[in-house]
Amino acid sequence: MLPKEGKELHATSRQSNDLTDLGRLIAEALRGELGDTHRTIKTVMRWTGASERTVKHWVSGTHLPSGIHLVLLARHSDAVMTQFLVAANRDTLLVGMELSAVKAKVLKVLHLIDGIDGD
Template sequence: MPPKTGKKLHRGPGGRDRREKFEQGISTALKSELGPTHRAVKTLMSWTGASERTAKHWLAGTHGPSGRHLIQLARHSDAVLFYFLAAADRSFIVPGLHLVAMRTKLLDLVEAIDAHKRQ
């Protein structure tokens, strides 16, 4: 019988719980913004280039996104970005992000008003 090679590495305290919490957090964030419908799956696919099955796993909370997919999700979804910042203990950044978003919306509104005045 051949000898065993390698060692089993333990994830440390709460490894599985933390992972499941991440997966559920991403799922909750996505559902709050997109809903649990098939349209949400299609939206996730277009945002990230992920497969349909992968997007369904994210919404179900059974799997979490990889690093590059997480970046794409945060680029398109404020809810995912805010969850990520809270999970990283950086929630103090969120109010600043809200101000930037409000400023952008106000500038868009001013442009719409100006365009209406020119007509």
């Protein structure tokens, strides 16, 4: 018989809900960025090396990617990285991501301008 007071044996419902929400948010991010087609499944499989069934669970939001798979998804998907940072309460880091994206676009425009000036 277990005592009525003391350490909890299981994650609290708040922690469980947070993980469920993260799984749903990652699924929405993947579908929003890649669409809701079989090509999405194949793309995520290529990114992560995970099986088709596993990726289908992620895209449907019923399972949460763990460990290296979450890192690989964040490496390839800005939307997944954004959701991960928001879930970790580190959304202030999003400004750095946005600045990096803007810098890349400015550099691309500068190369286009240089190409026009070189003609």
